[in-house]
Amino acid sequence: MPSVVRRSNKPINLSLFDLLKAGPGPSSSHTIGPMAAGADFAVRAAALAPEIQSRAEGLRVRLLGSLSATGKGHRTDLAVTGGLMGRTPDSCPPSLLNELAEARPGSCSVSLGGRNIAVGPQIVEYGPVRHKHPFNNTLVIELLDAPYPPPDAQGRPLPEGRAGEVLFSVEYYSTGGGFIQWKGMKRDKKHAPPHPYADMKQFRARCGESSLDLDELLLENESALTGKSPAAIRAELDRILEIMRDTVVRGCAASGVLPGSIGLQRKAAVLHERALSLDPFDRALCRLNAYAYAAAEENAAGGLIVTAPTCGASGVVPAMLMFMEKHLGLDVKARRKGLLAAALIGFLAKNNAGIAGAEVGCQGEIGVASAMxxxxxxxxxxxxxxxxxxxxxxxxxxxxxxxxxPVGGYVQIPCIERNAVGAVKAYNAALIACNENPMSHKVSFDEALRAMAEIGRDMNSKYKETSAGGLAVCLVEC
Ligand code: SF4
Incomplete structure (x- = not known):
């Protein structure tokens, strides 16, 4: 299976809202991407010729790579089902995946060409973890001329390959951070950004040439790329800030056990509460941890989160935002500007190394989130x-x-705690950077990303979201 770690010299032309996407946890590659793929397939199927639609009786989804290895624990089957039912990640109610998990088997369907076609976890097949497709996280969605899974005379599913003719199929790739591509995809021609940059060195040069601040430059680029006014972009950023805040607030108020077989107890509320009895220094740090736990636990529960840069790492940036609001007294304008700096780092990491655990390991998720x-x-x-x-x-x-x-394929251990550690490390990194002589700093961000890409390329696939090595194996054996 090829490892796809890219470095692009082309100017970054991602939108802020490609990177900062609202959607259901627990994994941007395993839930948001597959839900987007399912929703895209639903739109394509609805546009098929009536003579094809009238023959359609079944749908089948094949998961490959890390999607197959940990798709069950990551709820990929439920996410793709939601997508096929017409839900897009940003229109997904916080409770959708839990409702689908509790639905009676066979009770969900979609309508196509006047007939109801069954959807749900039963239409999802788990294929090989090692494969030859260009991206690790691959899913193939097929429209069939027979029900799937096909019942035999005793009502048991028939073996693979006896499921009827494939009427229409699309091969999708979930490339991290909720991004999807598909086989044969032609990229939309986007407007060129007025301040092009491919790495941090170029970004600094563009700031110098234009005399714009970091946030002003990113807003001008976003406006040119999307055609939206700066006011509209600011409003959208404020909505993202609000969703992140809501996620932390919900998580701090929640208790009980997270979904899945680990039986992991939520901790955010306890940490948040106990912080009150600590001295001011410990209290602030304990609260920062609690905020990260809160968002990461919401993610693990399949709740609504914002990728920053991914679902698994979606607790770090919201935790820092809440800390900035509650403990540093920074208003929404300051936090919005800060979010733009975070986005810049996410863009650079995506362009020059990778942000998916399945491609480069957790350094691309928690590492990038902490840098953001x-x-x-x-x-x-x-x-x-x-x-x-x-x-x-x-x-x-x-x-x-x-x-x-991830232990058991769930985005819980080590992920939740790792969000808290990543947030504290981010605080410390900023503390050092803000108090050293900036010109004495020896390693550039571009060099750190080059190292991350190289390490990601060499990393054994056991350590890339397959739950086939490391803690995922050792904890089970202990
Ligand atoms: S270990 Fe890191 S990269 Fe892997 S699922 Fe957890 S948060 Fe994501």
Missing amino acids: AAAMLAYTRGFSVQVVENAAEIAMEHHLGLTCD
Whole structure:
């Protein structure tokens, strides 16, 4: 199975809202991407010629790579079902995946060409973890001319290959952070950004040439790429801030056990409460941990989160935002500016290394999230782009080599705690960067990303969201 770690010299032309996407947890590659794929397939199927639609009787979804290895624990079967039923990640109610999990088998269907076609976990097949498709996380969705799974005379499913003729199929790739591609995809021609950059060095140069601040430059690029006014972009960023805040608030108020066979107890509320009895220094740090636990636990429960840069790492940036609001007194305008600094770091990581655990390990998820949060904190405190870069670099550098080995395939252990540790590390990285001589910093963010890409390329696939090695195996054996 090829490992796809890319470095692109092309100018970054991602939208802020490609990176910061609202959707259901627990994994952007395993839930948001597959839900988007299912929704895309539903739209395509609805546009098929009536003579094809009238023959359709079944749907089948084949998961490959890490989607197959950990798709069950990550609820990929439910996410793709929701997508086929017409839900898109950002229109997904916080409770949808739980409702689908509790639905009676065979009770969900979609209508096509006037007939009802069954959907649900029973139409999902788990294929080989090693394969030859260009992306690790591959899913193939097929429209069949027979019900699937096909019942034999005794009502048992027939073996694979006896499921009827494939009328229409699409091969999708979930490439991390909720992004999807498909076989034969032609990229839309986007408008060129007025301030093109492919790496941090170029970004700093564009800031110097244009005399724009980091946030102003990103807003101008976003406006040119999307055609939206700066006011509309700000409003959308505020909505993202609100969703992140709601996720932390919900998580701090929730109790009980997270879904799945581990039986993991939620901890955010306890940490949040106990912080009150601590001295001010410990209280603030304990609260930062609690905020990260809160968002990460909501993610693990399949609740609504924002990818930053992924679902698994979606607790770090919201935790820092809540910390900035509650403990540093930073208003929404400052937090919005900070979010733009975080987005810059996410863009650079996606463009030059990778942000999916299945491609580069957890260094691309928690490592990048921590770098985003460190940059955000440094920028909102009024520091220069050089200091912002140094803060991100320190956080990134000390996550290099971090593997992805979720126990049982659930985004719980080590993921939830790792969000809290990533948030505290981000705080420390910003603290160091804001208090050192910025010009004495030796490692650039571009160099840290190059190292991350190389380590990701060499990392054994056991440590890339397959739950086939590391903690995922050791904990089971203990
Ligand atoms: S270990 Fe890290 S990369 Fe892997 S699922 Fe958990 S948060 Fe994501």
